[in-house]
Every structure is written in C-alpha cells, then in structure tokens.
Amino acid sequence: MSPSTIVAVLLAVGAVSWVFRVTPIAVLPAARLPASVRRLLDHAAPAAIAAMVGAGIAGGAALSDLGPRVPVLVGAVVAATVAWRRRGLVLPVVAGLAVAVALTAL
Amino acid sequence: MTHPSTTTGGLRAVRETLPVALSVAPFGLVIGATGTQLGLAPVPDMAVAATVFAGAAHFAPLTMSAAGAGVLAALGAGVLINARLLLYSAALEPRFRGQPRWFRWFGPALLIDQTYLMVLARDDLDDPRRFRRYWLGAGGLLMACWVSMVGVGGVLGPLLPAGSPLDAAAVVVLAGMLGPRLAAWRPAVVALVALFVATAGAPLPGGVGLVAGIVAGIAAGALLDRRRS
Numbered sequence: 001m002s003p004s005t006i007v008a009v010l011l012a013v014g015a016v017s018w019v020f021r022v023t024p025i026a027v028l029p030a031a032r033l034p035a036s037v038r039r040l041l042d043h044a045a046p047a048a049i050a051a052m053v054g055a056g057i058a059g060g061a062a063l064s065d066l067g068p069r070v071p072v073l074v075g076a077v078v079a080a081t082v083a084w085r086r087r088g089l090v091l092p093v094v095a096g097l098a099v100a101v102a103l104t105a106l
Numbered sequence: 107m108t109h110p111s112t113t114t115g116g117l118r119a120v121r122e123t124l125p126v127a128l129s130v131a132p133f134g135l136v137i138g139a140t141g142t143q144l145g146l147a148p149v150p151d152m153a154v155a156a157t158v159f160a161g162a163a164h165f166a167p168l169t170m171s172a173a174g175a176g177v178l179a180a181l182g183a184g185v186l187i188n189a190r191l192l193l194y195s196a197a198l199e200p201r202f203r204g205q206p207r208w209f210r211w212f213g214p215a216l217l218i219d220q221t222y223l224m225v226l227a228r229d230d231l232d233d234p235r236r237f238r239r240y241w242l243g244a245g246g247l248l249m250a251c252w253v254s255m256v257g258v259g260g261v262l263g264p265l266l267p268a269g270s271p272l273d274a275a276a277v278v279v280l281a282g283m284l285g286p287r288l289a290a291w292r293p294a295v296v297a298l299v300a301l302f303v304a305t306a307g308a309p310l311p312g313g314v315g316l317v318a319g320i321v322a323g324i325a326a327g328a329l330l331d332r333r334r335s
Contacts, residue, residue: 002145006167010157010158017157018215021194043324046323047324051300052280054303075278079278084286096282
C-alpha cells in the first residue's frame with residue numbers, strides 16, 4: 001500500500017470508530033444491542049491484540065523457524081507478566097524491551 | 107461564573123490523566139516511528155491519530171500494510187479491534203443522556219479504554235455538568251498527549267539506527283496491553299487461541315494470518331459462551 005492509501009485506510013477506520021462511539025449514545029438506546037452481539041464484541045479486543053502479538057513475534061517466519069525470534073517472544077512474555085501484576089504500560093514495556101535487547105545482544 | 111465543583115472536577119481530571127498519558131506514551135512513539143518507516147509524514151499520521159484515537163486499531167493497519175496486506179484486510183482488522191467501543195458507548199449512554207446535543211455527538215470521540223475505565227472508577231459524576239467537565243478534561247488531555255507522542259515518534263523514527271529494536275518494542279507494548287486481560291480464564295483462552303493461530307499463519311501473504319487469528323479467537327470465545335449457556 002502507498003502512504004496515501006494507508007492514510008485513507010486509517011481515516012476510514014477512524015470514521016467507523018466514531019460511528020461505534022456515537023451510535024449507542026446518540027442514535028440507538030443501549031438496550032437494543034443484543035446480548036449475543038455484546039458477548040462477541042467482548043472477545044474482539046483480546047483476540048485482536050493477541051493476534052497482533054503473535055504476528056509480531058513470528059515476524060513472517062514459520063513456526064519451525066522461530067529460533068531467531070526467541071528474544072522478542074521472551075520480551076513479550078516478560079511485558080505481559082509484569083503488566084498482569086501492575087497497572088500501566090511504562091514498566092512492562094521497559095522490562096520487556098530490556099530483556100529482548102539483552103537476549104538479542106547475547 | 108464557573109462553579110467551584112466543576113473547576114475542581116476539571117483539575118482533578120487533568121491530575122488523574124497525566125499518569126495514564128504517560129503509560130500510553132511508548133505506544134504512541136512506536137506508532138509514529140512505524141508510520142514514518144512506511145512513508146507516512148508525521149503531520150498526516152498525527153491527524154490520523156486524532157481521528158482513530160486508539161492505539162491498536164491504528165497500529166494493526168500499519169503492520170498489516172508492512173506485511174503486504176490488502177486494503178480490505180487492513181481496514182477490517184482496525185474496525186474489528188475498535189468494535190469494542192460499541193460496548194463502552196452502550197455502557198456510558200446513561201452518562202450522556204442529560205447532556206447537550208453537541209456533547210452527545212462529539213463527546214464520544216474521546217471514548218477509549220482509558221477514559222472508559224477512568225469514568226467507571228468515579229462515583230461522583232452524576233451531575234451532567236461535572237461529568238462533562240471531567241470527560242472533556244481527561245479525554246482532551248489524553249488525546250493531546252497521544253497525538254503529540256505519535257508526532258514525536260514520527261520525527262524520531264528516521265533517526266533510529268539500523269537494527270534498532272523497533273519491532274520488538276511494538277510487540278512488547280502490545281503484550282503489555284494484553285497482560286491485564288489474561289487475569290480471567292475466558293479472555294485468556296480467547297487470547298491464546300488468537301495468538302497461536304496468528305503465529306502459525308504469519309507466513310501467509312496479505313496479513314491473512316492476523317485476520318485468521320482474530321477470527322479464531324472470537325470463535326473460541328463464542329464457543330465458550332455457548333458451553334456456559
């Protein structure tokens with residue numbers, strides 16, 4: 001994709017996001033959202049973030065060729081574990097990145 | 107004249123928002139730097155950051171574009187990620203019910219994970235004016251910080267040396283966002299399924315593996331829901 005296409009895609013994501021944000025408040029009462037849809041939407045965020053973590057760890061490599069990606073994998077595990085125990089992103093990111101960089105340098 | 111309680115509410119919003127803004131700053135920097143590497147100039151990327159105003163939904167199309175994904179796949183991933191905003195909006199609808207029309211239409215633009223959680227944690231925002239002050243103060247400051255960080259990342263991106271751990275930083279930030287969601291077993295199963303499928307599907311062209319991971323995670327969650335009911 002060209003840079004202008006990427007910007008157009010992101011602006012479209014922003015427009016749809018605004019519709020998501022405003023519809024239950026200004027257009028439809030909250031009660032009309034079916035329970036089944038609510039449950040599916042509830043799963044969307046963890047699924048999407050986890051999928052991005054997985055794709056980022058693999059970096060385009062096959063499962064059998066993940067050896068060079070171990071530092072990123074371990075860094076991700078460290079960040080997730082620290083974030084699980086503490087609120088906020090700064091400490092998990094610093095800890096995870098430090099581990100990933102250190103393992104890469106070894 | 108400004109009512110003292112609303113002024114205090116606005117100041118309190120600013121005070122409570124600063125640590126939250128600090129916590130999301132690394133992700134903003136990574137997104138800005140990634141955008142620059144893909145050829146986006148910092149100013150358009152900042153405009154996009156204000157429009158999308160959600161890190162993961164901004165980042166997914168960038169990474170998918172880098173992986174050679176098509177327009178529809180990148181758009182679909184961003185939309186799927188932000189679909190949770192429907193839930194947040196529905197949950198906050200009572201807070202917006204007694205508000206002016208302009209605020210009901212444009213106030214929700216500041217709705218993100220952080221503002222949602224900040225408002226949920228407060229039990230003193232029943233007064234519509236007080237809520238409005240708090241919402242605009244907290245959300246406005248978060249958006250300003252977020253857009254600034256994306257801009258700083260965009261400027262610093264080209265200065266990063268070759269071999270800098272930018273891809274590791276992006277994964278680590280996302281893992282940090284995922285960690286707190288793993289405390290309950292149901293979202294943990296959803297996340298693990300999505301992670302495994304996306305990892306296994308990483309060599310597939312066009313970002314198919316990422317979308318497959320998202321769909322597999324949501325499907326796993328739906329199966330768990332069905333078994334429970």
